[in-house]
Amino acid sequence: MIAVNDIHKSFGEAHVLKGITTTFDQGKTNLIIGQSGSGKTVFIKCLLGLFTPEIGTISYDGKVYTELSADQQRELRQEMGMVFQGSALFDSMSVSGNVMFPLEMFTKQSKSEMQDRVDFVLKRVNLVDAHHKFPSEISGGMQKRVAIARAIVMHPKYLFCDEPNSGLDPKTAILIDNLIQEITEEYDITTVINTHDMNSVMEIGKKIIFLKDGLKEWEGTNKEIFKTDNEAVTNFVYSSDLFKKVRQMYIEERN
């Protein structure tokens, strides 16, 4: 579990995060949503330890990041997996090489141990015949699977995903969402996803944090977001007529 307590982050005069308090539960897909510029990326970078909040604390299963030694912080960061927007694979490395990279960097495992683990995670993300291919030779959806395999290869306790569905068609996006949710539950990972995808909100939003102007405007589940009267949330989530109709039908069905 990650506990965030009143964090503030500024850049010069710009006060970007203005006191956010929340928790992200283990074994759940936790989503951060909000308009462009609301502070989602800065928030996820604070969770990754890439930015240090000036005020407030972030603790990871009871360990407060800023109270750890440099070595302990490094160890904690090795427990974090990251799926970057656009996958961020190394173009010059094969699929297998990309997934093996963190093991080569951070462990002293033998080549055959590493290969076994790579084979296991690639199989887990349903990529069996792609080991020797290069990123440019596989589809965007397959690239995401490789990025997920690379993010979980070190058995992370925490998984962060920045816009995991960007650039994917709706059907592939659903498959990737489902994969992230399955992996989160199967390995009991605390997963935090920064997303603009309303389908993800509805389908895998076990906990949703809505940021507005650097503050937590609302939090709840995907069931509760259907019913909320919070105007900022409804204007954002139901900005399209289709979603407005879906919400209306859902409310009528339940009355």
Ligand SMILES: Nc1ncnc2c1ncn2[C@@H]1O[C@H](COP(=O)(O)OP(=O)(O)OP(=O)(O)O)[C@@H](O)[C@H]1O
């Ligand atoms: N390194 C930085 N230096 C100065 N200002 C920054 C920095 N990073 C982010 N900001 C500012 O913080 C604010 C929030 O940015 P952030 O990227 O977190 O928004 P976001 O919600 O992720 O937006 P989007 O959905 O478009 O990615 C913006 O006004 C941005 O200009």
